[in-house]
Amino acid sequence: MTDNKKIELLGKLISEKDIAKQLKIRNKDHFYQSIRYSQLEEFERDGWEIFREFKTTISIRKKKSFDVEFEDKVWSLFAYINYKFMNKDRYFSLPYDKNNNALSQQIDVFAKDDETILLVECKSAIENKRGDFKKELEAMAAKIDGLRKSVIALFPNIKHKFKFILATRNYSISSEDLERLKKIGGVHFNEEIIDYFYSLYSQIGVSAKYQLLGNLFEGQDIPELDNLVPAVEGKMGGHTYYSFSLEPEKLLKISYVLHRNKANINMMPTYQRLIKKSRLKSVHDFIDKGGYFPNSIVINIDTNKCNFERANTQVGSTLSKVGILHLPKKYRAAFIIDGQHRLYGYTNSEYKKTNTIPVVAFLGLSRTEQVKIFMQINENQKAVSKDLRNTLNADLLWDSNNKLEQMKALCSRISIFLGEDRVSPLFNLISIGEDKKIITTSAIENAIKKGSFLGKVSKNKIEELGTFYFGDIDETYERLSNFLCEGFKYISENLDEEWRKGSDGMLLINKGVSGIILILSDLVSFLRLNNQIDPKKDSVRQIFSEVKNYLDPVIIFIRNLDNNVKSELKSSYGTGGEIKYWRTFQKTIRDIFPEFKPDGLDEYFKKEAKLYNDKAIAYIRDIETEFKNDFKERLKDHFGKKWFEKGLPPKISEKAIVDALSKNRELEENDEQIEAWDCITIIAYREIALKNWQSIFEKEYTKPGEEKISGGKEEKTKWMVKLERIRNQNFHSYSVTEEELNFLEELHDWIYKKVLRNKFQKDE
Numbered sequence: 001m002t003d004n005k006k007i008e009l010l011g012k013l014i015s016e017k018d019i020a021k022q023l024k025i026r027n028k029d030h031f032y033q034s035i036r037y038s039q040l041e042e043f044e045r046d047g048w049e050i051f052r053e054f055k056t057t058i059s060i061r062k063k064k065s066f067d068v069e070f071e072d073k074v075w076s077l078f079a080y081i082n083y084k085f086m087n088k089d090r091y092f093s094l095p096y097d098k099n100n101n102a103l104s105q106q107i108d109v110f111a112k113d114d115e116t117i118l119l120v121e122c123k124s125a126i127e128n129k130r131g132d133f134k135k136e137l138e139a140m141a142a143k144i145d146g147l148r149k150s151v152i153a154l155f156p157n158i159k160h161k162f163k164f165i166l167a168t169r170n171y172s173i174s175s176e177d178l179e180r181l182k183k184i185g186g187v188h189f190n191e192e193i194i195d196y197f198y199s200l201y202s203q204i205g206v207s208a209k210y211q212l213l214g215n216l217f218e219g220q221d222i223p224e225l226d227n228l229v230p231a232v233e234g235k236m237g238g239h240t241y242y243s244f245s246l247e248p249e250k251l252l253k254i255s256y257v258l259h260r261n262k263a264n265i266n267m268m269p270t271y272q273r274l275i276k277k278s279r280l281k282s283v284h285d286f287i288d289k290g291g292y293f294p295n296s297i298v299i300n301i302d303t304n305k306c307n308f309e310r311a312n313t314q315v316g317s318t319l320s321k322v323g324i325l326h327l328p329k330k331y332r333a334a335f336i337i338d339g340q341h342r343l344y345g346y347t348n349s350e351y352k353k354t355n356t357i358p359v360v361a362f363l364g365l366s367r368t369e370q371v372k373i374f375m376q377i378n379e380n381q382k383a384v385s386k387d388l389r390n391t392l393n394a395d396l397l398w399d400s401n402n403k404l405e406q407m408k409a410l411c412s413r414i415s416i417f418l419g420e421d422r423v424s425p426l427f428n429l430i431s432i433g434e435d436k437k438i439i440t441t442s443a444i445e446n447a448i449k450k451g452s453f454l455g456k457v458s459k460n461k462i463e464e465l466g467t468f469y470f471g472d473i474d475e476t477y478e479r480l481s482n483f484l485c486e487g488f489k490y491i492s493e494n495l496d497e498e499w500r501k502g503s504d505g506m507l508l509i510n511k512g513v514s515g516i517i518l519i520l521s522d523l524v525s526f527l528r529l530n531n532q533i534d535p536k537k538d539s540v541r542q543i544f545s546e547v548k549n550y551l552d553p554v555i556i557f558i559r560n561l562d563n564n565v566k567s568e569l570k571s572s573y574g575t576g577g578e579i580k581y582w583r584t585f586q587k588t589i590r591d592i593f594p595e596f597k598p599d600g601l602d603e604y605f606k607k608e609a610k611l612y613n614d615k616a617i618a619y620i621r622d623i624e625t626e627f628k629n630d631f632k633e634r635l636k637d638h639f640g641k642k643w644f645e646k647g648l649p650p651k652i653s654e655k656a657i658v659d660a661l662s663k664n665r666e667l668e669e670n671d672e673q674i675e676a677w678d679c680i681t682i683i684a685y686r687e688i689a690l691k692n693w694q695s696i697f698e699k700e701y702t703k704p705g706e707e708k709i710s711g712g713k714e715e716k717t718k719w720m721v722k723l724e725r726i727r728n729q730n731f732h733s734y735s736v737t738e739e740e741l742n743f744l745e746e747l748h749d750w751i752y753k754k755v756l757r758n759k760f761q762k763d764e
Contacts, residue, residue: 001153005101009154013110014088019079022088026072026079030061070124070169071108074194078111078118080201081209085112094119096146105143109167115223116161116213117151120189124169128422131171137180140164144184163216165189172422187216190422207252207347214256214332222253222329231325233308240363242308242325243296245356248346255299256332257340287349296358297339298373300365301328325361334361337370338377368399398473403457406473410454411445417481418444424485425492425499429508438503443510444517447578451521453480467524467535479540486544487520487551494555506558506566515581519554522586522598523547530595553592554585568739579604580738605735612736619744620727626751627685632677634696635688644677649691652684682727686720689713700754723747 014022034057035043040050043060052059064072071090079086086109093104109120121140123131148162164186166173173188181188200208231244307326314321327333336343346352365373397409419430419437430444431437448454454476455466462471468480492499495507502508507516524547527533533543572580586598587605635647644653659679667673680688689697693713702716709715726740736744 083111096143218332227327233321296360298337415441415444425488447514447517511578518582519585557588616736682724
């Protein structure tokens with residue numbers, strides 16, 4: 001590289017002061033510019049808009065495109081965590097051919113500090129899509145050595161660590177592309193990883209850089225670190241550990257926190273909760289006011305990265321040994337098992353170099369053993385959420401000899417796949433670890449267990465094979481997770497409008513997702529019994545090609561649902577709600593395919609219908625009794641002895657008299673005579689109320705919340721019309737819906753509260 005080329009390239013890089021200025025520009029979602037009034041028309045044609053107007057100039061702005069906005073976000077991350085040299089703009093290019101400087105590669109983000117240099121390629125899409133980077137990565141493979149040599153030529157005096165990063169937003173990336181990245185020493189950062197480091201930066205500031213460097217340069221040296229510390233060697237639970245005190249600043253440099261987050265998905269199992277800013281601040285304030293934590297931070301160090309030099313003098317009466325521990329001078333050498341808040345609370349503290357903190361360091365614990373210790377330490381702390389525990393089980397129990405624990409791990413891992421893999425329609429919608437979303441891992445895991453996918457196991461053996469489980473947990477995970485993904489993909493694509501509603505719709509909630517999993521399980525069992533598929537031999541694609549035909553009735557059913565039925569389904573809660581969704585889907589399929597006959601389906605609807613009908617009849621009976629007493633009493637109070645003649649519309653009173661005469665003719669001699677008032681129906685009560693609305697009934701018979709609706713007394717008494725319709729059904733052939741039962745229950749509660757209130761007022 002010629003000197004002139006070096007000068008040209010260095011001139012396109014900016015340092016700390018200019019980086020701070022550029023950050024202000026990059027952090028905004030618009031470009032801003034000041035122009036003269038005479039230039040406005042030209043800029044408006046190019047998409048600019050007026051932001052502010054001044055006497056002689058105009059401030060205009062233009063929305064950044066999605067790809068520029070993402071590049072700026074990635075660039076800003078490295079600026080925040082204190083990279084000292086960065087590219088000024090999008091037009092920075094590095095030559096990759098030493099014989100021809102004209103052959104160069106445009107670099108979206110160039111970031112350099114004292115030890116590392118990063119080259120970042122950014123790819124962004126508006127919506128989630130499958131990425132294909134074969135062409136770009138194969139081209140980069142041919143250029144990467146030349147780019148590295150150009151970097152060395154630009155900064156010859158220090159041996160920098162070098163890394164190429166492919167940063168993507170809204171792209172899934174294939175295993176083949178990941179392998180291509182690996183071959184050139186590159187890594188993939190998707191938007192979840194970018195967001196994770198932003199979140200970490202917001203919590204712990206520039207110390208987030210150590211977590212980033214640990215991610216990029218695991219095992220590589222930190223030359224300036226003073227790593228010798230007096231320590232005591234001991235044994236506990238069959239493990240070697242070291243107890244010592246250390247300045248927080250030193251431990252920060254070699255530590256890595258295995259946060260349960262998509263950023264660390266390739267380091268499974270991970271177990272730590274993300275640092276809480278509020279808690280970190282309270283720890284920092286406590287420390288700076290002279291406070292301290294006497295309990296030890298617990299870490300794990302790989303055995304091949306640690307050396308213990310025993311002292312010449314030892315105490316013979318104890319198993320413990322004293323000496324000098326050589327801490328590893330490497331990134332990501334120590335994994336924090338417990339105490340991340342206590343450690344990172346020192347990040348911005350004046351005491352991070354002058355205090356020491358107690359540390360217990362285990363050697364060579366497997367990741368699973370680290371998880372066990374974390375779980376034991378946090379066993380009784382409410383802060384460890386159920387979703388986080390479920391997520392940890394996917395790693396902790398996978399290799400268990402206990403079949404029940406294996407099944408628990410399998411269900412957890414499938415729910416994680418559905419929530420974390422971009423090919424899944426449930427991507428980023430499931431609560432994994434401590435990421436709170438609209439669907440819980442428990443809902444998915446319970447649905448998988450209830451279905452027939454996994455069969456039945458006891459602690460030590462397989463009791464019954466499932467439709468997808470034949471004894472190999474790894475194969476089951478691969479096939480079942482892909483099958484469920486296909487099922488959700490088919491549903492989401494054919495119910496796109498409903499799916500986009502998220503939790504406001506009826507599918508992307510726990511019972512909706514559970515219902516889909518259970519109906520998929522039913523269909524696989526049905527098709528296997530009918531010899532239409534062989535889950536043991538057929539591919540996932542073959543199986544689903546048969547299953548999807550039976551999903552079409554469910555899709556049509558949901559498309560055509562009216563709002564009342566949707567509301568009824570959504571308002572069914574708890575286990576009963578999940579079952580209602582599932583049974584409704586079953587019935588919908590059977591209506592089109594009569595040969596589909598799930599066990600217990602008819603019994604469920606018969607039981608549900610009888611339960612609702614019996615309750616409905618009881619509610620209606622009580623309401624009618626109250627109407628009979630209350631209407632009569634109100635009419636008497638207002639009209640006196642002529643209440644029947646004056647209070648009832650003529651048609652109503654005449655019909656009631658005729659009906660009473662007719663019924664009395666059929667009575668035996670000693671039977672009690674029926675009065676005309678006994679023959680008043682619910683709809684007749686409405687006519688009576690309408691006739692005397694303002695003077696007698698408006699105040700007491702307007703439903704709460706309907707006082708200001710338009711339409712007057714006709715609208716305010718429509719609830720009586722609905723009540724009459726339900727009352728007149730033949731309950732031997734009609735099934736009261738859950739929505740209708742809720743309506744009756746609401747009326748019943750309202751009317752009886754009114755009765756008690758009126759009684760109280762009279763007693764007063």
